[in-house]
Amino acid sequence: MTKSIIVGTAGHIDHGKTALVRALTGIDADRLPEEKRRGITIDIGFADLDLGDVRVGFVDVPGHERFVKNMLAGAHGIDLVALVIAADESVMPQTREHFDICRLLNVQKGLVVITKKDLVEDDLLQLVRAEAEELVADSFLDGAPIIAVSSRTGESLEELKQVLRKIGLEVGPRSPEFVTRLPIDRSFTMRGFGAVVTGTLIAGEIAEGDELELLPARGRMRTHSIAPSLTGGFPAGAMVRVRGVQVHGSPVKRALAGQRTAINLGGVEAAAIERGMVLAEAGRLRPVQIVDARVQLLADSPRAVRSRQRLRVHLGAAEVLARVRVLEETGEIKPGAHGFVQLRFESPIVGVLGDRFILRSYSPQQTIGGGTILDAFAAKPRARDLAAIRARLKILLEGDRASQLKQFVESADRHGLRRADLAARTGWREEVIGRASQEALESGTIVDAEGVLLSRAIFDELKNKVLEEVAKHHAREPLSRGLAKETLRERRFAKAPPEIFRGVLTHLENEGTIVSEKDVVRAREHTRELSDADARLRERIEKIYQHAALSAPTLAEAFDQAGVPGSAQQHGRKVLQLLIDGGALVRVSGEMFFHRGALDDLIKKLREYASRNSDRTIDVAKFKDLAGVTRKYAIPLLEHLDRTRVTRREGDRRIIL
Ligand SMILES: Nc1nc2c(ncn2[C@@H]2O[C@H](COP(=O)(O)OP(=O)(O)O)[C@@H](O)[C@H]2O)c(=O)[nH]1
Ligand SMILES: [Mg+2]
Numbered sequence: 001m002t003k004s005i006i007v008g009t010a011g012h013i014d015h016g017k018t019a020l021v022r023a024l025t026g027i028d029a030d031r032l033p034e035e036k037r038r039g040i041t042i043d044i045g046f047a048d049l050d051l052g053d054v055r056v057g058f059v060d061v062p063g064h065e066r067f068v069k070n071m072l073a074g075a076h077g078i079d080l081v082a083l084v085i086a087a088d089e090s091v092m093p094q095t096r097e098h099f100d101i102c103r104l105l106n107v108q109k110g111l112v113v114i115t116k117k118d119l120v121e122d123d124l125l126q127l128v129r130a131e132a133e134e135l136v137a138d139s140f141l142d143g144a145p146i147i148a149v150s151s152r153t154g155e156s157l158e159e160l161k162q163v164l165r166k167i168g169l170e171v172g173p174r175s176p177e178f179v180t181r182l183p184i185d186r187s188f189t190m191r192g193f194g195a196v197v198t199g200t201l202i203a204g205e206i207a208e209g210d211e212l213e214l215l216p217a218r219g220r221m222r223t224h225s226i227a228p229s230l231t232g233g234f235p236a237g238a239m240v241r242v243r244g245v246q247v248h249g250s251p252v253k254r255a256l257a258g259q260r261t262a263i264n265l266g267g268v269e270a271a272a273i274e275r276g277m278v279l280a281e282a283g284r285l286r287p288v289q290i291v292d293a294r295v296q297l298l299a300d301s302p303r304a305v306r307s308r309q310r311l312r313v314h315l316g317a318a319e320v321l322a323r324v325r326v327l328e329e330t331g332e333i334k335p336g337a338h339g340f341v342q343l344r345f346e347s348p349i350v351g352v353l354g355d356r357f358i359l360r361s362y363s364p365q366q367t368i369g370g371g372t373i374l375d376a377f378a379a380k381p382r383a384r385d386l387a388a389i390r391a392r393l394k395i396l397l398e399g400d401r402a403s404q405l406k407q408f409v410e411s412a413d414r415h416g417l418r419r420a421d422l423a424a425r426t427g428w429r430e431e432v433i434g435r436a437s438q439e440a441l442e443s444g445t446i447v448d449a450e451g452v453l454l455s456r457a458i459f460d461e462l463k464n465k466v467l468e469e470v471a472k473h474h475a476r477e478p479l480s481r482g483l484a485k486e487t488l489r490e491r492r493f494a495k496a497p498p499e500i501f502r503g504v505l506t507h508l509e510n511e512g513t514i515v516s517e518k519d520v521v522r523a524r525e526h527t528r529e530l531s532d533a534d535a536r537l538r539e540r541i542e543k544i545y546q547h548a549a550l551s552a553p554t555l556a557e558a559f560d561q562a563g564v565p566g567s568a569q570q571h572g573r574k575v576l577q578l579l580i581d582g583g584a585l586v587r588v589s590g591e592m593f594f595h596r597g598a599l600d601d602l603i604k605k606l607r608e609y610a611s612r613n614s615d616r617t618i619d620v621a622k623f624k625d626l627a628g629v630t631r632k633y634a635i636p637l638l639e640h641l642d643r644t645r646v647t648r649r650e651g652d653r654r655i656i657l
Contacts, residue, residue, distance in 0.1 A: 002050075004247070004259045005168045006057045006200055008075050008107075010098035011084035013040065013063035016115035016151055020084060021060045023151035024161065025049045029060035042067055044074035044185060046198075046260060048248040051161060054168035055248065057260035059200070063094050068101075068367065072314040072358055073185045073275055075101055077200030079171045079258065080164075081110035083132075083141065087120040087148065090128045091135050097367050100298055103139055104370025105356045109167055111145045112136065113160065118150040174257035177432045179423060180204025180212070180281040182261060183316030187273035193244070195270035197279065198262045199317060203427070204281060206263060207254035208245055213237035214268060215278050216287035216348040236286055240279070241266040276318025278350040286424040287348035292327070292340065292378040292389070294397050295359060295371035299336035302366055305359070306332045312365065313343060315357040315373075321346040327386055327393070333369075340393045341371070342378055351376050352427035353396060353404065372397065375411070376425055401432065402439035409446050409453045414462070414496050416454035449503020462504045465492050467523075470514060474526050479534075479574040481581050482515075482522030530578075537562060538575050542584050545595040550602060550629050550637070555591040589636040602627055602637070603646055610656035617653045 009017040018041050021029050029045025030036055041062040049056040059078060061071035075081075081102045085095055102110070112132045117125065125148055132146055145163050149156040186198045206212070215237035244264035245255050255261040263279065278285065297305060305311070307326045312319055326332055327340040351357070355373040360366060374396040381389050395407050408425050409417050417425075422433050437453060440446045447459040469491060473483040485505070493501040505521065508514040514521050530538065540562040545552060553561065555576075564572040576593075579585040585593045605626055610616040618626070624634045638654060641647040647654040 002053055002055050003168065003171075004055045004057065004256065005079040005171050006059060006077060006258060006260060007080045007082055007110075007164065007168075008059045008078035008102075009061055009084055010071075010075070010081050010095075010102060011063055012086070012089065012092035012094040012098075013065075015063060015084050015086035015089065015092070015095070017041070017063060017082075017084045018045070018060055019151040020082070020113060020115055020149070021045075021047050021058050023149075023154065023157055025058065029058065040064060043070045048260070049161070049164075051165040051168065054165045056164060056168060057200075057248065059260070061098070063098070065094055065097070068094070068097065068360070068365070069312075069314065069319050071098065072101065072319070073317040075107075076105060076183065076314075076316050076356070077202045078107060079109065080167060081107050081141075082164075083110060083112045083136070085112060085114050085128060085132055087114050087116045087125055087128050091131050096135070099135060099139075099141075100367060101358055101370070104296065104298075104358055104367075108140055109144070109171060110141055111147065111163060111167060112141065114146065114148040115151060117148040117155060118153050174203060176257075177429055178203035178427045179284045179429050180206060180279075181285070181427065182206065182263070182279040183318070184273060184277045184279060185275055185317040187270050187275070189270040190264070193264050195265045195268055195273060196262055197265060197270075197273055198260070199279070201255050201257055201259050201261045202316075203257050204429075205254050205256055206242060206245055206261065206279070208242055210242040211282055212240055212242060212279050213282040213285070214240050214265075214273065215280060215285060215350045237280070237282075238268055238272075239282065240268045276316065276320070278316060280350070283420065284423045285350050285352065285427065287350055288376045289345045289348050290378045290380070291343045291345070291349070291351060291373055292375040292393055292396075293343055293357070293371045293373050294338060294393065295333060295341050295369055296338040297333055297335050297359075297369035298367065301335040301368040303361060303368060304332045304334045305339075305341065305368070310362045311343075311368075312360040312362060313345070313349075313357050314360065315349055315351050315355060318349060320349050321362070325381065327381060327389055329386065335368075340374075340390050342381060353425055354427075375408070379411075401428070401436035402443065405433070405436040405453075406440045406443075406445050406455075409440070410455045410458075412454070414454070414458055414500070416449060416452035416458075416497060416500050418452055418497075418499075422453075447503070447507075450499035450506070452497050452499040452503065454500060459504065459507075462492070462500070463508055466504055466508060466521075467513060470521060470523050474523060477574075479530075479578060480520075482517065482520035482526065484520050485516070486519065488521065534575055537564070537572070538578055541572075541576060542579055542595070545585055545593060546597060548595075549598040550594065550627055550633060552592060552594050552598075552633070555593070558593075586640075588640040592633075592636055594637075599640075603641075606641075606646065606656050616656045617650070618647075618656060619653050623654070 011017055018030055025047040027047035029047050030041050031045050035042050045060045047058045059074040061074050114128055129146055136142055147160050149160050181203045182199045182201045184197045184199045188196055190196050217238045243266045245252050246262040247255050247259045309324045311322055313322045322343040322345045325342040333339040351373045358370045359368050361368050374393050392407055396404050419433050445456050446453050447456050469488055470483050489501050509516055515524050544558050544561050559572050584596055586596055588594055642649050647656055
């Protein structure tokens with residue numbers, strides 16, 4: 001199988017990057033008319049080279065300092081860097097800046113190509129080689145091949161290809177643990193096809209027919225229906241359909257992680273798509289605006305980073321302005337130092353835990369450092385919480401997946417996190433989230449409440465709150481069956497997802513500390529112990545209704561007969577409720593109650609009546625006769641029978657079921 005790798009050029013302007021790519025591939029990566037006219041690279045360009053078992057996609061970048069932002073749009077997803085140094089000029093400012101950028105983006109491998117070998121004598125070439133070695137010492141390129149070539153004469157190009165092939169074979173596969181993501185570096189309309197976007201597929205796969213999400217949505221795009229509260233108020237992305245996929249200029253069924261990819265999209269106009277947007281597996285990633293990160297400043301950064309500074313952040317193919325809040329006590333991060341910061345972006349970005357970015361000063365535009373996103377759903381920090389925030393960010397930076405997941409769950413506090421929320425923070429695929437949460441659950445530090453993960457400490461706190469509320473309720477209302485679940489939810493779980501409420505209750509029930517009965521919960525040991533007086537009152541009320549049968553008294557009459565004084569009506573109602581809860585009395589409407597026995601007799605009579613009448617129907621007059629009640633009772637009784645499906649109304653008659 002052929003392996004696909006992406007090689008980015010890097011280096012100072014006019015050092016022969018584009019010429020090198022052309023000499024290797026035969027393709028002129030300077031595709032813009034302005035580039036051809038001026039003879040310089042302005043934007044990233046692409047070419048590809050077949051080396052048998054390795055297929056190289058080149059991203060050729062501009063070297064001019066004014067176009068570093070364009071260089072960054074191409075540099076983010078590369079496997080290898082070809083750091084180009086012209087033999088006649090040696091190391092120059094953008095050689096250093098591009099190299100710094102590669103280090104900050106955590107590029108892992110590469111090589112140094114000394115170009116224009118034909119222009120210099122051997123001793124000068126040795127000097128340039130020495131300078132190159134010095135530049136890359138103690139970096140990822142320390143010990144990497146340094147090859148001198150001439151794109152003009154073709155000298156050593158074959159050797160370079162073989163070295164590229166060899167390093168290419170050493171490049172590890174892209175991690176299969178992340179959801180599909182393609183930062184878009186170009187979009188255009190192709191006549192007859194519609195919108196086409198290109199980019200480096202940094203994770204996952206994209207196949208013809210896939211439904212993907214384009215984020216962040218802008219303008220009038222048809223957006224995905226996710227609750228805005230989940231995205232910090234932004235619409236999530238726009239849904240788009242993959243009409244076709246190309247890799248290295250040929251149509252393929254599916255593109256794989258690590259390939260330069262062109263995608264023909266349906267459902268969106270090219271004009272609505274901007275460089276920096278992201279094409280991703282639908283429903284997994286979300287646009288965000290406040291991000292906690294760790295940053296590293298270059299030793300020769302012209303400035304420190306301080307709170308309130310406005311910086312340019314290059315993330316994926318995007319460049320977005322952000323305001324910094326330094327989370328270190330000193331309030332600043334000095335050149336050469338690292339530290340934690342919060343970035344407040346001026347427009348939404350798409351980023352997850354571990355994403356690398358580059359920081360450039362607002363004006364003049366200079367690369368000052370780079371960083372790693374840790375929490376893409378950060379909250380505004382309070383000064384007194386800074387130490388705790390840093391401790392937390394340190395775990396996100398250094399911890400394993402289970403501890404990172406636990407950190408996210410803990411900071412979600414009482415709201416807990418669903419798996420989709422974790423995907424939006426990490427970009428992890430479902431299985432990875434499953435494994436990490438399994439591990440965290442087994443360690444007992446988090447709890448799964450019906451699919452919502454929350455910290456064990458919060459869960460226990462909620463459990464205690466429930467027990468407390470239930471106990472208080474029993475103390476206040478000893479005659480009540482229990483506390484209405486709805487009241488409990490409103491009181492303690494108003495802002496939490498319903499799963500957490502249900503999860504806490506289920507947990508307490510399984511433990512056997514509470515019992516849930518229909519719409520109420522009670523403590524397991526709660527019994528409604530009646531005083532002798534109340535037990536006798538209950539008996540009296542029941543008798544009154546039993547004797548009255550279908551000529552039921554009003555509540556006032558019943559209380560009167562039972563000897564409940566006006567001042568004890570509240571108490572009388574509670575005792576009455578016991579009869580209702582126990583099933584002896586039935587509320588037929590409002591304050592009209594009947595004894596269960598009387599209703600059962602009535603139903604029996606109705607059924608006998610039905611068996612004597614072939615049409616099984618009865619009208620109100622007949623019903624009054626049969627039941628021996630007045631109209632005042634007949635209508636509520638019939639409506640009750642309709643509701644309980646003993647009868648069914650049909651016009652002014654009832655069918656006895
Ligand atoms: N003599 C010589 N000239 C070269 C070589 N490679 C590039 N050049 C010239 O150097 C100039 C800049 O090359 P270009 O590829 O555009 O540089 P880039 O800005 O790094 O992309 C062009 O005029 C090239 O023809 C080389 O190996 N030998
Ligand atoms: Mg060029």
